[in-house]
Amino acid sequence: MVALNQAPCALMASLATPLLLATNSARQSCIVRKRRLPLGDTASGGKSAQFTLASGQNVTHMDAGAYQSASVGDFVWNDANRDGLQSTGEAGISGATATLFTSGNVQVGAPQTTGVNGAYAFSALTPGTYYVQFTLPAGYTLTPKLIGTDTCRDSDADPADSGKTSSFTLTAGQSLSTVDAGGYQGATVGDFVGWIATP
Numbered sequence: 001m002v003a004l005n006q007a008p009c010a011l012m013a014s015l016a017t018p019l020l021l022a023t024n025s026a027r028q029s030c031i032v033r034k035r036r037l038p039l040g041d042t043a044s045g046g047k048s049a050q051f052t053l054a055s056g057q058n059v060t061h062m063d064a065g066a067y068q069s070a071s072v073g074d075f076v077w078n079d080a081n082r083d084g085l086q087s088t089g090e091a092g093i094s095g096a097t098a099t100l101f102t103s104g105n106v107q108v109g110a111p112q113t114t115g116v117n118g119a120y121a122f123s124a125l126t127p128g129t130y131y132v133q134f135t136l137p138a139g140y141t142l143t144p145k146l147i148g149t150d151t152c153r154d155s156d157a158d159p160a161d162s163g164k165t166s167s168f169t170l171t172a173g174q175s176l177s178t179v180d181a182g183g184y185q186g187a188t189v190g191d192f193v194g195w196i197a198t199p
């Protein structure tokens with residue numbers, strides 16, 4: 001608790017009760033000692049630290065800052081014709097994983113596993129710089145990255161860098177939906193070679 005002075009009342013200020021401060025201040029009279037208070041804490045649900053309000057005190061510095069979160073996602077698909085682009089009729093890959101990292105290589109949340117539609121998404125992100133690492137199910141190989149100029153259709157996963165994308169920066173409120181990974185299944189070629197001659 002942070003005591004401003006010998007006060008007649010104490011209250012917990014929160015984002016939900018801004019009018020409570022004004023009400024208590026208006027109906028009391030006393031001295032004011034200026035002091036900066038610790039403000040809202042996201043870990044405590046937006047509540048400030050508890051403080052004591054003196055009679056007549058007018059507190060005008062109880063502020064709350066906020067930012068819009070960001071999101072990233074899109075598609076892991078079967079690049080059946082191996083052209084590195086999302087072509088008509090190419091379906092999603094289920095069972096692929098997308099893992100989000102900060103630019104400092106710190107994993108963010110749990111990996112996302114794609115369903116039959118191949119979609120994945122990370123939401124409620126703090127604006128900043130990230131990259132995604134894709135892992136395809138057994139039997140799939142990553143298709144070449146960054147083919148052409150259409151970021152909605154190309155693959156961003158680098159086959160030469162363990163399926164990682166390049167870093168990208170998410171701004172407040174941004175929803176980035178062009179971070180994709182294409183994969184294809186290798187064909188099997190082979191047959192019986194050799195025989196045993198019988199006399």
Ligand SMILES: [Ca+2]
Pocket residue numbers: 079080081082083084085086087090
């Ligand atoms: Ca394709």
Ligand SMILES: [Ca+2]
Pocket residue numbers: 150151152153154155156178179180
């Ligand atoms: Ca893309």
